[in-house]
Every structure is written in structure tokens, then in C-alpha cells.
Amino acid sequence: MPSDRDDIVIRVRDVVTRFGTQTVHDGIDLAVRRGEVLGIVGGSGTGKSVLLRTIIGLQRPAGGNVEVLGQDVWRIDDTERRQLDQHFGVLFQDGALFSSLTVAQNIEVPLREHCPMPESLMAEIAATKVALVGLPDDAGQKFPAQLSGGMRKRAGLARSLSLDPEILFLDEPTAGLDPIGAAEFDRLIGDLKAGLGLTVVMATHDLDSLFAICDRVAVLVDKKIRVGTLAEHLRDPHPWIQAYFHGPRGRAAQPGAQFPPADPEMAAGLGHSVSP
Amino acid sequence: MPPSATFVAAAEPDALVLRAEGDWLLATAAELDRRLRALDLPSGRQVLLDLAGIERLDTAGAWLLKRTDAELAARGNAVAVANVRASLAPLLDQVWTHGAGTPLPHPVPAHHTLAGFVARIGEVTLHLARRAYSILGFAGLVVVTFLELLRHPRRLRLPALVSQMEQVGVNALPIVGLLSFLIGVVFAYQGADQLRRFGAEIYTVNLLGIAILRELGVLLTAIIIAGRSGSAFTAQIGTMQVNEEIDALRTLGLDPIEVLVVPRVLGLALTLPLLAVYADFMGLLGGCLMSWASLGILIPTFLEQLRSAIGEWTFWVGIIKAPFFAVVISLVGCYEGFNVARSADSVGRLTTQSVVESIFIVIVADAAFSIMFSMLHI
Numbered sequence: 001m002p003s004d005r006d007d008i009v010i011r012v013r014d015v016v017t018r019f020g021t022q023t024v025h026d027g028i029d030l031a032v033r034r035g036e037v038l039g040i041v042g043g044s045g046t047g048k049s050v051l052l053r054t055i056i057g058l059q060r061p062a063g064g065n066v067e068v069l070g071q072d073v074w075r076i077d078d079t080e081r082r083q084l085d086q087h088f089g090v091l092f093q094d095g096a097l098f099s100s101l102t103v104a105q106n107i108e109v110p111l112r113e114h115c116p117m118p119e120s121l122m123a124e125i126a127a128t129k130v131a132l133v134g135l136p137d138d139a140g141q142k143f144p145a146q147l148s149g150g151m152r153k154r155a156g157l158a159r160s161l162s163l164d165p166e167i168l169f170l171d172e173p174t175a176g177l178d179p180i181g182a183a184e185f186d187r188l189i190g191d192l193k194a195g196l197g198l199t200v201v202m203a204t205h206d207l208d209s210l211f212a213i214c215d216r217v218a219v220l221v222d223k224k225i226r227v228g229t230l231a232e233h234l235r236d237p238h239p240w241i242q243a244y245f246h247g248p249r250g251r252a253a254q255p256g257a258q259f260p261p262a263d264p265e266m267a268a269g270l271g272h273s274v275s276p
Numbered sequence: 277m278p279p280s281a282t283f284v285a286a287a288e289p290d291a292l293v294l295r296a297e298g299d300w301l302l303a304t305a306a307e308l309d310r311r312l313r314a315l316d317l318p319s320g321r322q323v324l325l326d327l328a329g330i331e332r333l334d335t336a337g338a339w340l341l342k343r344t345d346a347e348l349a350a351r352g353n354a355v356a357v358a359n360v361r362a363s364l365a366p367l368l369d370q371v372w373t374h375g376a377g378t379p380l381p382h383p384v385p386a387h388h389t390l391a392g393f394v395a396r397i398g399e400v401t402l403h404l405a406r407r408a409y410s411i412l413g414f415a416g417l418v419v420v421t422f423l424e425l426l427r428h429p430r431r432l433r434l435p436a437l438v439s440q441m442e443q444v445g446v447n448a449l450p451i452v453g454l455l456s457f458l459i460g461v462v463f464a465y466q467g468a469d470q471l472r473r474f475g476a477e478i479y480t481v482n483l484l485g486i487a488i489l490r491e492l493g494v495l496l497t498a499i500i501i502a503g504r505s506g507s508a509f510t511a512q513i514g515t516m517q518v519n520e521e522i523d524a525l526r527t528l529g530l531d532p533i534e535v536l537v538v539p540r541v542l543g544l545a546l547t548l549p550l551l552a553v554y555a556d557f558m559g560l561l562g563g564c565l566m567s568w569a570s571l572g573i574l575i576p577t578f579l580e581q582l583r584s585a586i587g588e589w590t591f592w593v594g595i596i597k598a599p600f601f602a603v604v605i606s607l608v609g610c611y612e613g614f615n616v617a618r619s620a621d622s623v624g625r626l627t628t629q630s631v632v633e634s635i636f637i638v639i640v641a642d643a644a645f646s647i648m649f650s651m652l653h654i
Contacts, residue, residue, distance in 0.1 A: 099621060102382055117306035120379075125305070127377030128339045132370070137378045145619075164302055164334035195370025196335065 009034050009167055009199050010055060015064035017050055024050055026223035028064070032167075037193060037200040038227075039210045042220030043240065048203035049093075049171055051220070055201070056090055056169055057081070069166070086114055089165035093172050095156030097144040103130065103155045104140035107162045114163060129158040134188055150181040154188070161192070168193075170202035174209050186212045207245075207253035219244070281308055281337070285315065291322035292353075294344070297329030300337025308340055319351035327368075328359035338371035346376075414611045418541060421533045433539055440543030444505040445551060451504070452497055456555040459492060460484065460562025468571050477571045481578055482585035484563040489586060493556035494594045495642055498601040501548060502634040506609035509540055510630040513613025514623040522614070532614075541606040548602035549595055556594065589654045597645050601638050608634040 010032035017025040024047040032038050040048050053059035055066050057073040066073045071084055097106050107126040111117065117125075130140045133154040144152055153173065160168060173189065174182035190213045193200050204210065210217055211230065218227045221240050226233070234245050244250055281298035300308065325345060330337075348355045360368060385392075425432050467480040513536060516522050525532050560582070567573040573581075612630035616622050 104379070105382060111302075115302050115306070118309065121305060121309045123379035124343065124377075125302075125336050125339060127379040128335060128371065128375045129377075131377030132335065132375045134374070137380060140377070141380050141383050161335070164336065191370065191374075195366045197367065 007033055009069055010201065011067040012051075012055060013065050013067075015051075015054060015066065016062045017047060017054060017059070018062045023223060025054075025061070025220075025225075028220075028225045030218060030225055030227060032199060032201055034166075034199055035193075035197060036215040037189075037202070037213050039214035039217045040201065040203045040220065041205070041210065041217060041244070046220040046223075048220060051225075052169055052171055052201065052203050056088070057085075086110075086163050087165055088167040088169060089160030089163070090169045091153070091156045091160045091171065091173060093175060094149070095144065095152040097152060097156055097159065099144050102141055102143055103135070103147070103158070106144075106155065106159045107140075109159070110162045126158075126162070129161055130155075132161070132192065133158045134184075150177050150185070153177070153185065157188075157192075161196070164196070165198070167199045167201065170200065170204075172204055172206075173202055174204065174206040179208070182206060182208065183212070189213055207250055211253050211255055280304065283308070283311070291324045291356075292318055293324045293326055295326045295329055296341065297331075299332040300330055300340065301332055301334045302336040305336040305340060308337070312340060312344055317348060317351055317353075319353060321353050323348050323353045323355045325355060325357045326359055327357065327361070327364075330361065330364060333364045333367055335367070335371055335375065338368050339375060341368070342372050342375065345372075411608065411611050414614075415607050418533055418537055418607060418610075421531065422538055422542075425534065425538060431534065433535065436535070436539040437543050440539050441547050443508075444501065444540075444544050445547030448501060448504060448551060449554065452500055452551055452555050453558045455500060456488075456493060456496060456558040457562035459496060460488060460559035460564075461566045463487060463492075463559075464563040464566035465570060468567065472571075478573065478577075478581055480567055480571065481563075481573065481581040484560065484567075485582045485585045486590060488559040488563065489556055489590045489594050491594065491642070493559050494552040494598050494601065495638070496559075497548065497552045497555045498598070498605065498638045499635055501544070501551065501602075502605045502609075502638060503631055505544065506605045506634045507627045507631045509606060509609030510612040510616075510627045511623060513610055514616035514626055517614065517616040518618055518620060518623060520618075537606075537610045540610055541603060544602040544606040545599045548605075549598035552595055552598040556591070587654075593649055593654060597642065600641060600645075604637045604641060605634045608637065 008031045010030070012028055012030040015025055015028045016023070028051065030051075040051060042048050050059055054061050055068065055073070057066075057068075060074060065075070068084060069087055071080060073081075073084070076084065097103070098109065101109070104123065104126040107129050108122050111122050111125060127137065127140060130137065135151060135154050135158070139147065139151060139155065144155065147155060157173075168189075170189070174185050177185060186209050189200060189202075192198060193213075200213075202209070202214075214230070216227060216229055217233055218225050219233060219236075219241055221238055226236065226238070226241070228236070230245075233241055236242070245254075281296075281300050281304040283297065284295045286293045286295065298304070325341065327341070345355050345357065463484055464480055467483040468477055471477050471479050471483070513522070516536075522532050522536075525535060564575060564578050567578055568575060609630050612626040612633070616626050
């Protein structure tokens with residue numbers, strides 16, 4: 001791909017999304033740089049997941065265009081589309097693992113489809129992915145129903161990484177996890193991003209995630225989008241953005257926030273969830 | 277240009293050098309794996325893994341390097357890794373420190389062995405017995421709730437009952453009518469074809485009258501309703517189960533049997549007999565028109581022959597079965613709905629199961645009725 005070395009891996013131009021008569025997005029522009037972690041935030045119903053689905057190519061926008069790795073997602077043909085699909089991985093909210101397959105078999109699905117290789121090597125690569133996302137070896141043998149919510153997310157992440165994508169899309173990666181599990185998941189994504197050189201786009205509600213791993217944040221307000229670093233958003237006078245970042249939860253999540261330590265041990269336990 | 281990768285093994289005076297070159301990617305992993313496996317690994321030597329020639333690397337390539345390193349070390353070689361490009365170091369580091377997973381075999385389902393197969397037969401049998409017992413318990417619970425309602429008739433939910441009767445009865449009229457009509461047509465045609473050889477065409481009417489009124493009308497209706505409404509009961513109650521709505525009802529002090537099951541059972545028990553009458557009529561209408569078209573039997577003649585063919589019990593023998601079938605279908609449908617676990621796929625599985633079970637029980641019950649009626653000589 002000619003644009004492989006370009007700085008911008010995803011470019012969204014003037015995207016409009018409508019459901020019936022209701023307009024969700026009215027002219028959204030977004031550019032995602034290679035190697036950054038971009039968080040998409042917004043109130044309920046502002047279309048975070050919808051925007052993600054539009055970029056991935058699951059939800060056709062009413063107007064505008066979406067370029068991923070230099071290719072227009074909504075204008076390429078099926079063959080090009082399948083090629084492009086191999087360059088990004090998606091983690092759906094609850095993992096979306098195939099329930100009739102084990103975790104290892106789930107990871108092998110895309111390998112089997114796109115890269116012919118011996119079974120033994122495929123099993124080794126699957127085991128590598130299982131280990132990379134921090135799951136124990138025997139998790140590969142288990143069925144999704146036998147895993148906890150947090151483990152299912154990790155397994156889903158392992159499957160999304162199975163073709164070594166350049167871009168990773170995460171839909172609410174820490175939703176439904178306890179605060180410790182969420183902080184660990186944030187750290188895992190940070191590690192994988194640094195190690196595998198990923199570009200990460202995540203829709204999230206989790207303020208801790210935003211402060212912990214996001215380089216830039218896109219805020220969906222008034223059917224438009226405002227993109228900037230956290231420092232820029234903290235100065236933004238828009239009332240919703242003010243309420244979001246300066247509300248009680250927003251303040252608590254900011255680096256350097258002081259918890260009233262009930263006892264020193266607890267304060268130490270909470271420390272890593274707000275690491276700068 | 278497709279990615280290509282290679283490695284060269286060279287014996288130098290003080291050490292064996294393995295030079296990796298090119299693109300160590302998923303796309304080249306199969307070929308690299310084959311050649312690495314074919315390599316005759318030394319033991320007890322100094323080995324240098326020279327990675328200077330690697331252009332591109334992903335987790336699959338990093339894993340192959342890691343595996344080679346581990347295999348060499350396991351044979352007592354002293355392995356050193358050299359010339360890692362700065363841009364590839366983080367990935368290599370990530371996979372080498374965190375990516376050491378051991379592949380484990382896929383679990384084999386137990387019933388793929390002979391002993392497993394036998395065990396499964398036993399398991400399924402016990403399971404069936406337990407289910408039968410459990411359905412019977414559910415039926416008892418519904419009967420008790422119903423008797424309770426008879427003592428306090430004000431607690432009977434009339435709007436829910438009427439709405440159920442509309443859904444299972446009125447809305448089913450087109451499909452039940454059309455199918456009964458067509459079955460009447462088919463029966464008349466086939467009967468006429470066979471009976472014509474004996475010059476007994478007129479007995480087509482007897483065949484139609486007995487078959488439709490005694491058996492086909494009600495059985496066909498019950499099967500259609502089992503597929504249409506029994507499945508709907510399971511799906512509705514099952515979805516409520518998934519959404520914790522049933523639990524919400526209980527915490528609000530409402531009895532789910534009273535609120536959800538009684539209106540459905542009662543509604544179907546009241547409407548299925550009416551639907552069966554309607555199906556009888558449509559079946560005979562289809563047969564009548566077909567007799568006229570293919571045999572030239574005029575409608576008055578048809579009616580005359582029909583009256584002589586059927587006894588006073590023929591119609592009632594069919595209709596009397598309808599409420600029983602209705603209770604079976606609705607009880608099984610609701611029971612399976614309550615059995616739904618808190619996952620979406622169990623709704624689908626139990627809906628299928630509910631339809632199969634209720635059709636099965638309806639046909640078994642029909643056979644039992646036949647035996648009973650023949651013993652009573654009616």
C-alpha cells in the first residue's frame with residue numbers, strides 16, 4: 001500500500017449518520033495518526049460505537065467518506081475490502097468470541113482463513129497470542145462460556161491480534177470490569193501498543209483509561225467532534241466537556257488527584273490505576 | 277512483491293552463526309517453520325543468532341525466533357542474540373518476555389469415544405426422565421395457581437387473556453384456514469383418484485368427512501399452533517428471563533405463573549377448539565370444491581352424502597381433543613421459556629426444543645385418544 005508510511009492512518013471526512021429522521025453525526029472530521037492511542041468519548045447516545053462501526057465498515061454513513069490506510073472503506077470492492085480487513089483488529093464489547101469454539105480455535109479462525117500453515121505452527125501462534133494478552137496457557141482450551149468477563153475481553157483481544165493488525169479498534173474495552181481489572185487492561189493495551197507498534201482507536205466511558213493511555217481524545221458533542229489532547233479539552237469552555245472532565249469523577253481520574261487515604265495499604269492499591 | 281524471508285546457517289571457527297534475513301512475518305511463517313524444523317540442530321556449542329538482516333518482523337516471526345532460541349538452549353547450546361534493530365527491539369522483547377505460551381491440545385468432546393457414546397445414551401435417558409418429572413411439576417403448579425384464581429376471579433387478568441386470544445387465535449386464522457383448505461383439496465383429489473377405479477367416487481365425501489372432522493382438522497391446527505404460538509411463548513418468556521424481567525416480577529410481589537402462564541394457557545385452551553372448528557370447515561370447503569371440480573359432485577349432493585357419512589360423534593371426537601392439545605402446547609411453551617438460562621443462544625435452543633416437544637406430545641396424545649375412542653366404540 002502506497003500510504004503505508006504516511007503519518008495519517010485513518011481519515012474521516014464530513015461523515016453524516018442518520019437513523020430514520022434522527023441525525024447522530026452531522027459532519028464529523030477526524031484524523032488518526034500512526035502509533036497514537038485515540039479515545040472517543042461522549043454522552044450516551046452520541047454515537048461513539050456508531051462512529052467506530054462506520055470506520056470499521058459495518059455501518060454505512062449517510063454522507064462523507066472514511067479512509068483507512070489510504071483506502072476508502074465504502075468505495076473499495078470486496079477483494080480490496082478483505083485485504084484491508086486483515087490490517088485491523090476489532091475488540092467488540094463483550095469479546096464477541098464464537099461460543100462454539102475454544103479460545104485457541106477462535107484465534108485460529110482468521111489464520112486458517114488467510115494464512116495457510118501447518119496445524120502445529122497455528123497452535124503455537126495461538127498460544128503466543130494467549131500468552132501476550134496475559135491469559136494462562138490453559139485458557140486456550142476453554143470455551144468462552146467458561147471464562148470470566150475480564151478473561152473474555154482478553155481472549156477477544158487475542159483474536160483481534162491474530163493477524164498482527166496495524167490498527168486496533170476497541171469498543172468500551174474496560175466496561176464491566178472491576179477497577180483493578182480495568183487498570184490492568186489499560187496497562188496491557190499500553191504494553192501491546194508499544195511492543196507491536198499498534199495504532200489504537202477506542203470508544204470508552206472510562207475516565208481512568210483516558211488519562212492512563214490516550215494520547216489524544218475525540219469528544220462527540222452537539223453531533224460534531226472535537227479532537228485534542230487532554231490538556232486542550234480541560235481548557236475547552238463547552239459546558240458538556242467542562243462537566244465531563246471537571247465533574248467529580250473527572251477530577252478524581254486526573255493524574256495527581258488526591259484520594260483521601262482511608263488507610264495506607266488501600267491508597268497503595270489504588271496507586272496504579274491513576275499512574276500518569 | 278510478496279514478502280520473502282530466509283536464514284543462513286554458517287559454521288565459523290568459534291561459533292555456529294544463524295543469520296535471519298528478510299521479512300519474518302505471518303505470511304512467511306509457514307515456509308520458515310518448515311525450514312527451521314528441517315534444520316539439524318547442534319548441541320553443546322556456541323550459537324549466535326544474528327538478526328541484522330531482518331527487514332520486517334511481526335509476532336509470528338518473533339515467536340519463530342524465540343522457539344529456535346529455546347530449542348537451541350534446550351540442547352545445551354550457549355545462545356547469544358546479536359544485532360537487533362532498534363525499531364524491532366520492542367516487539368521482540370514483548371514476545372520473548374510475555375509471549376511464551378505452550379499450545380495445549382483442543383479438548384475432545386467425551387461422546388466421540390465408544391464408552392462416551394454409551395454414557396451419553398444413559399445421560400440423555402436420565403435427562404428425559406428428569407424433564408418429564410419437571411414438566412409434570414410445572415403443570416401441577418399451573419393447576420394450583422389456576423384453582424387459586426377460581427377462588428379469587430378478580431385476579432384473573434382479562435386484558436392479558438383477551439390479548440393472548442387475539443394473538444394465538446384471530447391472528448392465526450389466515451394460515452390455519454389456508455392450510456386446512458389445501459389439505460382438503462389434496463385429500464379430495466387423491467381420494468377421488470383411488471376410488472374412481474371402483475366406481476365409488478361418491479365415497480370421497482365419506483373419506484373427507486371422517487378424516488377431516490375426526491383427525492386432520494384438529495391435528496393440523498394443533499401442529500400449526502405449536503409452531504406458531506408454542507414457540508412464541510418460549511421466546512417471549514425466555515427473553516424476559518434473559519432480561520431479568522421474571523426476577524423483577526417476583527421482587528414486585530407478582531407471581532409469574534399467574535401473570536404470564538395462566539393467560540396463555542387459558543387463552544389457547546379457549547381459542548384452539550374454535551380454530552379447530554374453523555379448520556374443519558375450511559377443510560371440508562376445499563374438499564367440496566375439489567369434488568365438484570374433478571368429480572362433478574354438486575354441492576347439495578356433497579352435503580347430502582356428508583350427512584349420511586358422519587355419525588353424531590364424528591365432529592365432537594375431533595373437537596374434544598382441542599383443549600387438551602392446547603394445554604399441552606401452552607404448558608410446554610411456557611415451561612421451556614422459564615428454563616432459559618441467561619444467554620441469548622439458550623432462547624433459540626429452547627424455542628426449537630419446545631416446538632419439537634409439543635408436536636411430539638400432541639401426536640402421542642392423539643394416538644392415545646384414538647385407542648380410547650376405539651375402546652369406547654365411538
